[in-house]
Structures are given as C-alpha cells and as structure tokens.
Amino acid sequence: MTDSTSDSPLPAQDLQTLRGMADCQSVDLLLSDTNGLLRGKRVTAQSLPAVYRDGICLPMSLIATDITGNTVEETGLGYDIGDQDRICRPVPGSLRPVPWAPQPTAQLLLSMEDGNGAAFAAHPRSVLERVLARFHALGLTPVVAVELEFYLFDARADARGRPQTPPHPLNGERSDRTQVYYLDDLDTHRGFIDAVTAACRQQRVPADTAVAEYAPGQFEINLQHRNDALLACDDAVFLKRTVKAIAQQQGQLASFMAKPFAAQAGSGMHLHVSLLDRAGRNILACSADAPSAALRHAIGGLQHAMSDCLLLFAPHANSYRRFVANAFVPLNDSWGFNNRTVAMRVPHSDAGNTRIEHRIAGADANPYLVTAAVLAGMLDGLQRQCDPGPPVVGNAYTQRPLQSPAWSESIQRFIASEFIARHFGIAFRHIYGQQKRREMLDFQSQVSDLDYAWYLRTV
Structure with missing residues (x-):
C-alpha cells in the first residue's frame, strides 16, 4: 500500500518509508510500557493515514501493567477511573519495516496523551523528553x-x-x-x-x-x-x-x-x-x-x-x-x-x-x-x-x-x-x-x- 496524495497526514520521512515498502499489508503500532514491553495494535496499512490524523485509543493502564501483563490497581489507572482510554499518536519519523514478517509489514512507535492532549506523565518516552x-x-x-x-x-x-x-x-x-x-x-x-x-x-x-x-x-x-x-x-x-x-x-x-x-x-x-x-x-x-x-x-x-x-x-x-x-x-x-x-x-x-x-x-x-x-x-x-x-x-x-x-x-x-x-x-x-x-x-x-x-x- 502506498499513499501518493499530496495531502497525506504522514510526515515526509514516514511517507517515503511507506512508499519504499512494496505492497505493505499491515502496521504494528507499538507503545512502550514502563517495563519496556511493547504493547499496542496491528492495523491494516489502509488505515494508517487515519492513525496519523486522529491517533488511536488504548487503555491508559497499559503504561503501567505489571511484567505479567496485569493491570496494577494501586497506580490508579484501572478500575478507579473505569480503565479509561487515551489517545495515542505516532512518533514522527519512527515508521520502519518489519523485515522478519511473513508478509510486508511496517511498525510505528506511539506516544500516549493525557486527557488534555498533553503527553502522559508516565509514558517512558515522554519522561525522557521532559x-x-x-x-x-x-x-x-x-x-x-x-x-x-x-x-x-x-x-x-x-x-x-x-x-x-x-x-x-x-x-x-x-x-x-x-x-x-x-x-x-x-x-x-x-x-x-x-x-x-x-x-x-x-x-x-x-x-x-x-x-x-x-x-x-x-x-x-x-x-x-x-x-x-x-x-x-x-x-x-x-x-x-x-x-x-x-x-x-x-x-x-x-x-x-x-x-x-x-x-x-x-x-x-x-x-x-x-x-x-x-x-x-x-x-x-x-x-x-x-x-x-x-x-x-x-x-x-x-x-x-x-x-x-x-x-x-x-x-x-x-x-x-x-x-x-x-x-x-x-x-x-x-x-x-x-x-x-x-x-x-x-x-x-x-x-x-x-x-x-x-x-x-x-x-x-x-x-x-x-x-x-x-x-x-x-x-x-x-x-x-x-x-x-x-x-x-x-x-x-x-x-x-x-x-x-x-x-x-x-x-x-x-x-x-x-x-x-x-x-x-x-x-x-x-x-x-x-x-x-x-x-x-x-x-x-x-x-x-x-x-x-x-x-x-x-x-
């Protein structure tokens, strides 16, 4: 899948990467939690422009799940707030191919926002950014x-x-x-x-x-x-x-x-x-x-x-x-x-x-x-x-x-x-x-x- 339109929401580097991938079928959306484990979603390549434009929703509790993948209620990110979703947006320039995938696949890093559109305080990449x-x-x-x-x-x-x-x-x-x-x-x-x-x-x-x-x-x-x-x-x-x-x-x-x-x-x-x-x-x-x-x-x-x-x-x-x-x-x-x-x-x-x-x-x-x-x-x-x-x-x-x-x-x-x-x-x-x-x-x-x-x- 390639997007050749001039009004693509993809940044130039990511658009160039996507154009260089012949018949890309899917994209792994990767969110690093505090343990360094990658969580997220796999979407079709056709939906990638919408991801860049609107972001995707993921549970805020994912950031601080324990090493076994369970929600840690003591963080206050689980049942106490109804396990709310937050918008996650692509990290510009992070779109890469997945060379070992059985079919043409890309991968993309995400950054999580808080409820006001700012970076979520506990997202590891945002911690470093601050x-x-x-x-x-x-x-x-x-x-x-x-x-x-x-x-x-x-x-x-x-x-x-x-x-x-x-x-x-x-x-x-x-x-x-x-x-x-x-x-x-x-x-x-x-x-x-x-x-x-x-x-x-x-x-x-x-x-x-x-x-x-x-x-x-x-x-x-x-x-x-x-x-x-x-x-x-x-x-x-x-x-x-x-x-x-x-x-x-x-x-x-x-x-x-x-x-x-x-x-x-x-x-x-x-x-x-x-x-x-x-x-x-x-x-x-x-x-x-x-x-x-x-x-x-x-x-x-x-x-x-x-x-x-x-x-x-x-x-x-x-x-x-x-x-x-x-x-x-x-x-x-x-x-x-x-x-x-x-x-x-x-x-x-x-x-x-x-x-x-x-x-x-x-x-x-x-x-x-x-x-x-x-x-x-x-x-x-x-x-x-x-x-x-x-x-x-x-x-x-x-x-x-x-x-x-x-x-x-x-x-x-x-x-x-x-x-x-x-x-x-x-x-x-x-x-x-x-x-x-x-x-x-x-x-x-x-x-x-x-x-x-x-x-x-x-x-």
Whole structure:
C-alpha cells in the first residue's frame, strides 16, 4: 500500500518509508510500557493515514501493567477511573519495516496523551523528553549510545525446565566455556548475527559492533551514538525487538534477562553520554591527567542520584541477582578512567570524545527510563557542582565499600524520593513506584521450587 496524495497526514520521512515498502499489508503500532514491553495494535496499512490524523485509543493502564501483563490497581489507572482510554499518536519519523514478517509489514512507535492532549506523565518516552527539554533550555545536547548484552538460548529448555545454550550447528554440542571476545563464537552464530545486522540495516537502526561476551551464549550488540537521545533509545527498542524476533525465527530464544545463571555473567545496558554546547563542543572534553570540572560535576551528580534511581536501572526481582562481586558489575558509586570495575567509566579516547559510560543498568531495564535517569543525574550534578571525589585507579571492588542492593529497599527509596519527584514528576513516581511494589508483593507470594527442595521434607 502506498499513499501518493499530496495531502497525506504522514510526515515526509514516514511517507517515503511507506512508499519504499512494496505492497505493505499491515502496521504494528507499538507503545512502550514502563517495563519496556511493547504493547499496542496491528492495523491494516489502509488505515494508517487515519492513525496519523486522529491517533488511536488504548487503555491508559497499559503504561503501567505489571511484567505479567496485569493491570496494577494501586497506580490508579484501572478500575478507579473505569480503565479509561487515551489517545495515542505516532512518533514522527519512527515508521520502519518489519523485515522478519511473513508478509510486508511496517511498525510505528506511539506516544500516549493525557486527557488534555498533553503527553502522559508516565509514558517512558515522554519522561525522557521532559528531561531533555531542560538540557536544551541550557543550550546543551546529550549525545547518547546504548550497548545491550543478551543471551542466546535453545528454544527448548533442558530436562529441569532451565534455559540452555543452543547446539553447535555442526557437531550439536552445547558450549559451557567462557571465551570473551572470541571470534569463533561469532562465527558459530554467524547466521543469527548476520540476520540481525541485515534487519537492523533495513530498519535504519545503526547497529555497530557485535562481540561474544563473558559467558557461553552471551553476546553484545552496540549502537552508534546519536545526538538525539530519544532516537538513540528508539534504536534500542527496535534492536531488542529485532534480536528476539530473529532468534525465534531461527528456532532459538534471545533473552535480555539480567541474570539467567547464578554462576555466569549477567547482562547489562551500558549507556555512553557526552554533552555538546551550542557551538558543538563537548563540555566533558579532558584527559585523565586533568579531568574537566564539567566531567567531575556530572559524575558527582550520578553518584548522588544512584540510590534514588536504582529502581529504574534494576526494575525486577532478577535484576538484583546481577549485583555480585568480580563480575564487572558496579557495587558502589566509584568512577575512573579506562576502568571496567567502576560504576561510571570514562572510556579510553581522545580528549574531544570524552564520555561517561554508565554501567549500572541491566539489559532488562527500559532504555528511555535509564537514559532519563542518567541524564537527570548528570544535569543535577552540573547545576549543583557535585564533587565525585578522586577517580579509582585499579580494582574498585577492593578500594571502596561494596553494596548489596535489594529490590524492596530500592522501591521504598524510589517512592519517597524527592529527586525523582523533582526530575520526573509526582505522578510518574507514584505510578512506577506502585507498579513495582505490586510486582514485588506478587513475586514474594509465590512458592518456588527451591522452597520445596529445601523445606518440604526437612522441616
């Protein structure tokens, strides 16, 4: 389906995308909830102009459904208001093809409005948009890149119902070794990596580098930096959808779960951020021998905001299993140059490309909310001129006190946080906090297999 009329309601870029898709049949309308899950509708391509013109209605409660897809009544978005609909409108420029679909299909991101036509306070993309507006008011532009780690599993579980690495395509053996950055592992899974790369290219997702990570079946795909943080997060959303879809198409399972195995590395979301002024200069630019004031203040702000924002970086029960020592996961608020044991790393680069790599978030987190939290912390530090202390040289695990964060404490801290209310709004704090509190209570009410193994016959 193409629309060649001059009065089309589609923006020029989206109209061009649609015209480039031969015989497009349907469009997936995607709304990211606070957990990062994509919800929405599938419509015919013929109805797309009406979607751009009028929007579509979706329940407001979708934004804060729990991880199992149930409405969280404590948010106030369910029965209390009659489970009302809200208008959702296309994000201009986000129309992309769905390369793995069996028939020509497009996909389109949505943004939810409140009852007055403004952006809904709890929609993750809008949360980030509000933080970015404060940077732009100061003449600053964040440049952002997202790195995502994930595991590739066999679609079939093992005899205990646990995930297992996929069999080698030639000998059928399953790898149990760790060979970080091992090119043979990339060659073994070349069919998957190449298919993901090709699908990303068709969607204009700038996937840059693929590496075999620190566990069997674990990989990382990096995205190129963008001077539009919203677009950088859109890229991450499309990448996650692509990785999962291609894996399923090839009889495998891709998971961004933070800690699938107790004895193997967890999967993180590392966020790279630099800041440009109105003249296009990176205000963080410096060398390790002479850290700039802006770099130090931004890192100081991230340290100050770390505990309040931890629920955004580690949103689920499983997220906290990732925080173990000697696993390249931050266990304190340390920072340093060219050092992977710290929370805020300044990667090796020339002075002009100085950036902060924020290493706390898990791959299971919502990229819009992680980016909003990181940028809010940096902005707060710049404005208050926070002092981060000296950079760590060497092993941060042995030089700073280690922390063992807990889900319940993160939820309590978030719900009471003045920082969250100030930067993200009281409405978002309430909705997200109550969503996570309900998830925690429901999770804790379950009786696990370990309960039976430890207690059924012994007490």
